[in-house]
Amino acid sequence: MKKQEKFTSAWEDAGLPVIVLARTDGGFAPVYQNSAAASLCEDGGSFLTDRVPEEIRARLLGGGPCPVEGDLPFFCRIQGGAYSLVPFSWEGFRVCMLHDVTGYYNENQRILNEAVMANKAKTSFLSEMSHDIRTPMGAIIGMTDIALMQQDNPARVKECLNKIKVASGHMMSLLNEVLDMSRIESGRILLQEEDVDLADLLHEVLTVIRPQTDAGELHFSLKLGEMAEERLRGDSVRLKQICINLLSNAVKFTPAGGDVKMTVEVVPADEPNRVLLRLTVQDNGIGMSEEFLQRIFVAFEREEKSTTSKIQGTGLGMAITKNLVELMGGTISVASRLHEGSRFSVEIPFTASPDHEERYRQALCGRRVLLFCGRRELAEHIRDMLGRLGVSADAADSAEAAVELINEMAFSGGEYFALLTTEKVKGVEMLLFLPQVRQRMGADFPILLLSDSDWSQLEYVYTRAGVDAFIPLPLFRTRLSAGLYAFTEEARQSLSESGGQRWNFHGKRILLAEDNEINREIAMELLGMANLQIETVENGREAVDRFAETSPDYYDMILMDIQMPVMNGLEATRAIRALDCADARDIPIVAMTANAFVEDVKNSLAAGMNAHIAKPLDMNQVYSTLDYFLGRGCR
């Protein structure tokens, strides 16, 4: 007993709770607990009995080897603290020491909770995604089945394909977001350092967003504030992604008839050559709750399903946006009220990129342009911008007014440097009006189209109508000045000195079927200037024979006169289409004729022709047609 007393008394002042167990028959029994251990029990109870779980207690009291630390994953939660039990054998006794691990425990618990929450969100996300992916996938599979069953009904097949296209596009965007987030989380996103032209960037953003706002019947507006610089150094793809994410989010959560407003400004930063890009996207949609506002930038989070159940998405957009903004060294914030709308604000610092504005300004100063624009506010804005370049403008908002200005200018003996026209002016059929202006003003008169539409969608028809170049809206000074400068003598001279060619179809070969020798010569000379390889035949029969005897894909296109001896262009086209050659059905065949009855146009299409070029040949029209069918020529 003395030995036991002596042994246990030594632990009284150990500074941490200690319990001592002594050997009994076939096991151990508690014989001592110091006052620190006793203080953890209520009313003089036994720590081992009251606090240690049964399974652990059985192992401690059992006759087997003493459990070692680590074998006992045991945290005792006592009076708000957490303790770890460390048993060891000493002089025949078993000693259990209690370490206070409250801090360690709490930290682990926090991490655990976060992991559990994240897991829950991911589980929920997977469940949602599963639904979101299945929905378009269901459409794709269903529509494919319908199309396969309706092969004899081209209209129905086309309708199915269109629906499949929409569903595929939606699924692609879902997958892209998931993959983006994955790349962000794994730190694998690297930002590019390149010249960012804000004019191009915003134009591209608008071509994506406008169809969405139109489809959602929303009023969309973009306001440009101060533009201290319009060319920046940064990652244009990711910056565009930020803009599109913010706008798509606003579109998604704003009901029909609502407003989505975007403002953009670039203001000087504190350091030289540095600027701050400020973006805001504001809507008057469904807004967010206070609670959700705290989690808006957390991945996979979406606002209460009951209100957004019809809205598809991953819940990753805002998390991606925030990560990208921060990767760029910027900040993002949001203010929102439920049922009133939201406002996202982004600030990102950039380095300015050098531009050529002063050079352009000097070349343009003193010139006068005709501005054809049906929107008064826009016309004023353009006129103001032109004014800053030293260019004056006469504005017209109808075809009559534009022609009157052209006439008056001619009467006064002056001339306009260029026509700047918007894509739409109320009451004017642009594709009839612009060719008349081209005819009147001559081939060298620059006609520039201002549009917020995607130029690649307009280029074919508008270049055929006489448009020389395109300037995207919203309008930026740099784009306006560069667009106009390209038509100054200085720029033309520079282009000519550098041997630049506007069109270059190097490597492309066309077959020209034309019976008139002079026309053949003219066409060959003009087409040759664009580095095309041209082979000629004198009638439709020869065209068919030549095409048939060449290897597949030898020709890239056929230009076919309609009226020809031996075999006319229509018959020749039908014969070519009927040939058993690999490319007979696909090779573009373009008619050359200006005068046709209503049925002739139908007949030429029915014969298998793809388009018409008016005669006498206008080379811009010819080149734009070639460009359309042969792919982009270098310009």
Added chain:
Amino acid sequence: MKKYQLSYIENLKQIMLLSDTASELGLDAEHFLSARQDKRGRISVLVKENTALLRKHLFPLLDDITTASAEDIAALEEFASALTPGNQDVMLAYSIHNALIVYARHYKLRDMLIRELYNTGMALFQLNSLIEVTDPYRYRWKMQMLFGEAAAYIRNYDEIEDPETRGYIHRSMGNLALGYNTRSIESGEKKMQILRRSLQVLTDPVYQQKTPSLPWETYIYKSHQERTTGLSFLRTGMAGARITREVMESAEYVWEKQQEMSRRTGRPLSTRWRVTYNLAQYHCGILTLRQLLTIMEELYMQRDVSDFTDEGNYTNLFLPNIYAEYLSKDSRFKTAKKEVLGHMYRMMLRYVRSVPPEKMTFNFVRNLMNTFINFVEYPDGIRQRDFLLQLVVCRNPETFVYLQMTASAARMLLNRIIDRKPELLCGVLGCADTDEVLASREELAQLAYDCGMFHNIGQLNFARMTTMAGRNWLKEEQDLFQYHVKIGANILKRCESTKLFAGAAEGHHFYYNTLGGYPDDYDPKEHENQAIVDIVSLAAYFNRLLNDTIDYTRPPLPLDAALQKIADKSGTRFSPAIASVFLEMKDELAEYLKDGRLKAYDMALHYLKKEDSLPQ
């Protein structure tokens, strides 16, 4: 001219003669129909021949105009000039002049370019008169472009030696005013401004001395004549003091010249310029409205009903129209002069009946259209609906037959819909439910019939293109013809007796699924009687398929094939619900078609022989 050009013009003349129904009016319906079918067959042959001539000789040349010989170009200029008088084929003339512009630009032939800019502008002016009641903008800016470019050569006046070319420059300067109308302050003022500038140049002795051989007096006189069109600007009450004064001066100038000419030649004074002078007097406060109306009545009474020149057209057609317009300014006169105006309308109808086909010029049709637009209707007097039907039947009995058959088919279809699916007609004529539809069967059937009768009234404006077309249509003609729906609606919506039919006139070519047809701005939701428009649209289409009186170039289809076409277009062109009811009516339609057409001809001939069938 080349041989093919002469043949083409000769064929046009033949077609014009064959399109005249005057010689068959004494026949009974069966023989009338047979005679018309024979003539339509002959017209069809000539149309094919002319189309082939253009395809073979003209279009290849126009396509490659820069390779044309000098002889070809000279012949083309002559051919184009020959197509213009009497509006024989203005569209073709316009195409040729356009090609000649390309040629002149290509070879930098300045004199020819100026001349052809002027000629093309004039061709457009004529085409514009076809549609200006509805769309004053389609060609105006283009005219301004053409005349403006030619006129701007005034700056190169001294470099141009040819006096004739200088003449075209002066004429273009004045004709630039044709690109403006007097319906708005802005346009009216610009027109006056252009004429002011033109007159300044014309009266400038320096120019007169530079080219003494030019008919300066004529140019000045014509400019003043054009300036008097500002009277319509004055009628709107929008003109300021300066313009009022200028119009007065020009009216005075023209009047003096007219008197001088009359004294010199012994010919009577022109009614047109007498009216113009008196209108100017009225607008400057010298004449009262009563005096003006009395003068117009006196001038009207002196008319020659067999004069189909522009002067005759003016007195017989345009004067009653102006009279009606001024009459409407004061309700007292409107009531008091009811009988006078009624008489003028009846006489106008008689005049229109007797106009030979070759005199149905664009100008004539424009005057007629203006009469419809300004038609003054009295509750117990002549109604626009009767007036219009009379005009259709007297100018083109075959169009009347087509309308009558469409109206009958529409009425049959409506009755069947009431039996089978009355719910389709809820909303029409304010019917709230199917009970009201059933109770209103008679009114609804009458509305369907009337809408069928009047849906194509705008086609009167294009009579020249439809019944006297000398060849297949060009694309531009097809586009122009689409205006008939707007013109028809404009005419119908102005009068109480016809306003309910305006929707059918405007919407009968518009697709049920809204994805096709025309006009683009037609909105079915705005028409409470849209179901009737849908019915008429289908009935009209059906009749066009069975009939070759509207389009000689397309052979009529048998009933089965026509119904199949309708089935194919169900859900796109036509309401599927209405089309399904129509397709069930095959037996009924076959029965109707046995003698329906003959009965319609009977009706047309009945109207034709009964000259004064309008209410007294």
